[in-house]
Amino acid sequence: MNARYASVDIGTNTAKLLIGESRDGILQPVFQRAEATRIGRNVSVTGRISEEAYAALELVLRSYAQDVRDQGAVLVGAIATQAFRMASNGQELLEKAAAVLGCEARTIAGPEEARLGWLAVANRHPAADLAVLDIGGGSTEATRKREGISTPIGAVVLLEACGPDATACRAKAREAFVGFPDWGPLRWAAVGGTATAFAMLELGLEKYDSEAIEGLEVARTRVTERIEQLAAMTTAELLAIPGLGQGRADIVMPGLCILEAFLQQTGQEKVLISDRGIRYGLLVDWLRRRRAAVP
Secondary structure: OOOOEEEEEEOOOOEEEEEEEEEOOEEEEEEEEEEOOOOOOOHHHHOOOOHHHHHHHHHHHHHHHHHHHHOOOEEEEEEEOHHHHHOOOHHHHHHHHHHHHOOOEEEOOHHHHHHHHHHHHHHHOOOOOEEEEEEOOOOEEEEEOOEEEEEOOOHHHHHHHHOOOHHHHHHHHHHHOOOOOOOOOOEEEEEOHHHHHHHHHHHOOOOOOHHHHOOEEEEHHHHHHHHHHHHOOOHHHHHOOOOOOOOOOOOHHHHHHHHHHHHHHHOOOEEEEOOOOHHHHHHHHHHHHHHHHOO
């Protein structure tokens, strides 16, 4: 049996656990969980992570630590992103999270987040022209092989700034990408909760299915159509959509506004959806460094 390794991604909206095995150089998931803790709730306004938000996160992390033990895996590390970068108490709370998990935990900067996102997708979809757009709750990263750009706009941040107003969300999302450099023709893949939730809607999935989602190609026109559909729905209707529910339903539309704005700015007519986020990138990077260290 192959050795199992685990990583935790503490995102602004969702905390994710990945347990995987390396098979022929490709990282294959054997167990995954994702819980919408929304640790970044109101951080853009208060500058701090609330005690309530951290308490919810800690409960999830305790259960993740148990999952790792139950699966016989080695937890190689945890990473935190925009909410912890912004919060004045981010480092203090991350140290508490590390103690709960029993592993190293660190806050990564935007460029490192971008690099890990690209590594994650490239491990599954190796291509010279691959580029990755990672739409998170607090920030969005665009990355090609040797260059990455991070911008502090994500689905949660956009919702808090504009509310459920699609017109306002679209305008603010477009502002975020004005002046984005011309990287030429690339094959763009989108990752993160917005992308995978969108894929579930397109496929009509009632339960999360990473293999069905992985590699789905969608047209930009479908992003636009889905924004308009979601913007016209009530909160109750959004919550009733299978696969969305509490913690995701209200931010999918703002997240899709970010995706739409980016595709418009870069002139892309379609995008590949990938389940592979920075939790994969952390493990891919760790396994590479571990192999390199072996004499």
